[in-house]
Amino acid sequence: MRICREKVFGEADQRLLQFAYGKALCKNLRNYETLELRFNYARGEGGEQENMSDELLFNKYDIFSIIQGHTESLKKKVQSIPANTVLNASEQDLVQALVEEFRLNVPVVKDEDIYIAHAEETQVDVSGDPMRRFFYDQHSGPIYVPGNKTVIAVPFEGDSEFFRIRPQTFTTNPPRGEITKAEILLTHVRTDQNAEAIKQGYQSTVSSIKQYLASLSASAAQFNGQLEALLTSQLKERKNRLLADAGMTAAIGLPLKKREGIPLTYSVPVTRRVPKIEQIKVSGTFSPEPALANEDYEEILHIMQNMVQVMELSPHAFHDMGEEDLRSHFLVQLNGAFKGQATGETFNFQGKTDILMRFEGKNVFVAECKFWKGEKSFLATLAGC
8 A cells, every 4th residue: 555645545546547647646746636636537537527607506695685685675665556556455465466576486496307408429628637638738728529418407496596596504515507497407528428427416416406495495484484474564554654644734734736647546426427428410311320428438438447447456356256247346337427317227238248338229338348368369359349
């Protein structure tokens, strides 16, 4: 046995070293790590080349800064919500919408879906290979030899940005990989055909990735668990402040000038109006056709738009309603604003028509309510009218 800086090599290894270097370097080599690296190459254990295009994972931000920044962004978001929405929308619906927006979604690796994205031959630059420096001039530039490249895709579900966040627990040697929207790509470039080495390499990297994600998940779970309470508190504080400001303004005793463009809370008019039906003048002996006055037509559209806004602000209240139930809400608002001549119900529904207004046996307003299924479906509906 021969000892070199506390590293023990067997006689067979010594002969291999002497064969590789042409002479015994053990006594003269200053860098023990360099000797070990060259020794491994001589034994055929250094076939894999590092892929420098891969980035260090979990190495750009830290989880504490992310949570702190996320909390501040949440507070700013609550302050940016229009006052009319804060005061009139369902608090439960607002909270749930914000929870979904700000929830931390740490990725979960889908082990069963890992696959080889592609495998191909390639040219490998071995100019940095310490074992080959004895055969090539290290200052002569790139030296290419035939090799192979295998890319293994590791699918995941979650926010890909977490692969750039350093968790509470980490190592000084984080894994490498290429981050895509739904996969981490692990590239293995080798000058040999050692499949077992590739298998062990990717499994080790995946194991390291999962350890980092587990630490991030613990921090995210703590934040997510407090998220609903934090949002509820922020919204209540904002609403109370808005109400207090409104009370202070009213206590001053001066009229408040309304600003243009500020949405008002929708309410059904107290005084029901009778729609104005105009007789269109025509030439000849034809009977004139009734037509709805433009101002009433615009008012009808305005009421329906306000009802849509009510549904958007409180989706939880309308989520489980069917088509007829939703249509009834439009009818209630319209009949609350307009009064018919013979009966109290001006608007009704009949057959395939959702909302219908008739005058002297003739249609003066027809509306059909449709669930949104995309632009193509919308255009097809218009074409069938």
